[in-house]
Amino acid sequence: MDALKALLNNDDRFCRYNGMRIDVLRLGYAEAVMDITENSLNGLGIAQGGSIFTLADLAFAGAANSHGFRTVGLNSNINFIRPGVGRQLRAKATEVSRGRRTCVYRVEVFNDDGKIVAHGSSTGFITEEKF
Numbered sequence: 001m002d003a004l005k006a007l008l009n010n011d012d013r014f015c016r017y018n019g020m021r022i023d024v025l026r027l028g029y030a031e032a033v034m035d036i037t038e039n040s041l042n043g044l045g046i047a048q049g050g051s052i053f054t055l056a057d058l059a060f061a062g063a064a065n066s067h068g069f070r071t072v073g074l075n076s077n078i079n080f081i082r083p084g085v086g087r088q089l090r091a092k093a094t095e096v097s098r099g100r101r102t103c104v105y106r107v108e109v110f111n112d113d114g115k116i117v118a119h120g121s122s123t124g125f126i127t128e129e130k131f
């Protein structure tokens with residue numbers, strides 16, 4: 001798990017550049033965090049929706065790849081519930097279903113107060129390629 005965590009945190013250049021990182025990683029589950037900075041805000045002064053979606057996608061990547069096979073996203077959806085404000089956002093991805101070639105994860109994003117900011121789901125395609 002440590003090697004996968006390091007790989008995702010180092011090799012996902014977009015997330016690294018935007019201050020996102022995997023914080024917790026275990027089989028079928030991951031948490032990713034993003035510090036809210038001036039660069040992650042939209043014109044209303046709240047976390048930009050794309051940054052929230054990317055954070056959720058990073059958590060999905062950690063959880064889906066935790067089984068040791070390269071997994072890529074097939075479909076994702078997200079519902080924004082409240083503004084992304086505070087110091088940090090945390091996305092949690094939890095495995096719902098995992099088959100031979102596809103998997104489904106529930107993803108939720110929370111603010112500093114533990115209030116839900118967004119929720120959605122991501123479906124992945126599991127390749128035969130091992131890490």
